Amino acid sequence: MTLATRERRLGWGLMAPALAWTLAFFVLPFAAMVALSFAHMDGRSIVRGFDPGNYIRFFTDWTLFKALVNSLEITAVVTVVSLVLAYPLAAIIAFRVPARWQRLALLLAVLPFWTSYVVRSYSWLLVLGQNGVVNKALLWAGVIAEPLALSASRTATVIGFVHFFVMLLTLTIYANLIQLSPNYARAAQDLGAGRIATFWHVILPLTLPGVVTGAFLTFVLCIGDYITPQILGGNTELTLPQLIMLQLGRSGNFPLASALSVVLMAVVTLAYAASARWLRLDRL
């Protein structure tokens, strides 16, 4: 046995457990789910076959399709707002905070990131609710006469999401900014660029891969999340994950839930294709 064959055999041996696990518990289940999405319900039993009915129903029934529209709208707003809020914070920490305090500033900025995800949404309920902190404060200050309907709305969902993703994006953008050599900015300013021109033409383009990567992560995590809209959004409108859970829970309609999941997956894949040019998932 040559050394190369021996090496290769060893390589496959080391690779096998992870590969087998991924095939058995990720690829196979996904395939099973896709297959199930082409089945349909007859009363309470599942009839297998090749029936695109679930997909046709999704694209023609507005009550179902609306969930995708809601999800896309919420995700778009959350991604943009989070980026706009997180970038200045990351820049301040990277460029204005003295070097020895930077890690502490960053650690603090993302500390609530480590609290329980479910509890974080619940906390926003306490802040935004009918009797919550914001309403009580505004009433007390005399700004409003009646409590605002902040919770159980899309606004609440967006605030809850933005809170989470501002922390995530501050981390990823900071990591990008800190790697930049100060020479870029110095060179631009030597050549006569003002502060704004330096940022717009030099710093921002250089950090674009990090920004896009963060935006993609935000998109994927936001559009697939069930908890935040379920706790904060009330029942006025449904997002796609909520619709999927509703199909599973109330009606046990696994085929339709599977079809909706395939749609969700397709949307994420499209987002990936759109941003793939700038994505640096390996360098997170």
Place this chain on the structure above:
Amino acid sequence: MRVLIWAYMAAAYAFIFLPVLVLVVFSFQDGRLPVPPFQGFTLRWYGSVLGNAKLMSALGNSLLVAVVSSSLALILGFLAAHALARVRLPGSVLLRGLLIAPMTVSYLIIALGLLTVFNQTGVRLSLWTAGIGHVVINLPLCFAITYAAMGDQQRSAERAARDLGASDWQVLVHVSAPMLAPALAAAFFLSVTFSWDEFIIAFLLTRFDVTLPVEIWSMLRSGLSPATNAVGALVFLVSTALVVVLELTLFRKAKP
């Protein structure tokens, strides 16, 4: 300009900490609702939480699932990373893509896929099935972190060990793993945090014994209560302590 900058920073930190602050303050509420006005200080909600057998067993379950699934994910990820970094395998780009793929898929989809298969094969839902799901989401993470940490310096050390007569296993256990210790620890603790906090997979793939996030979820159904605040504050305290310890030991040393 300078004032504006610090004002922005202060506002951002206020926004980030507002919900946590409200959560913790009203966990001491001497009243039935965790909303203003603050009616006085009490520790009884913490007492009721620590005396709640269901919560405590859920906490134990969460720890068990997190540690077992993260250990398995770490071992599988480390071995695969070692294979791809050391041996030239055909289709290695494809293999790497396949191992990373679960990272880009929503947890809900991973959970639903597994639920479909478990239903069809008659596997009963338990902490084990949730653990399987958690290995699926943490394996890519462990793989990516250990793979990124494998450098040339390590390759030389491994070659030297092999030249001196060490077997493949000896190299793996006595050279590769110790040299990668910071990366392995980071991957393990990140996995533990993700698994510990994961909701949707645990929700769909467990039945009678549940994990902490699922138990907290069912507490939420009965409306606002300072008891939920107390649980949340305790979880926050534990995670924060863990992060601070990690920051002070592991990541400080990992920095050059």
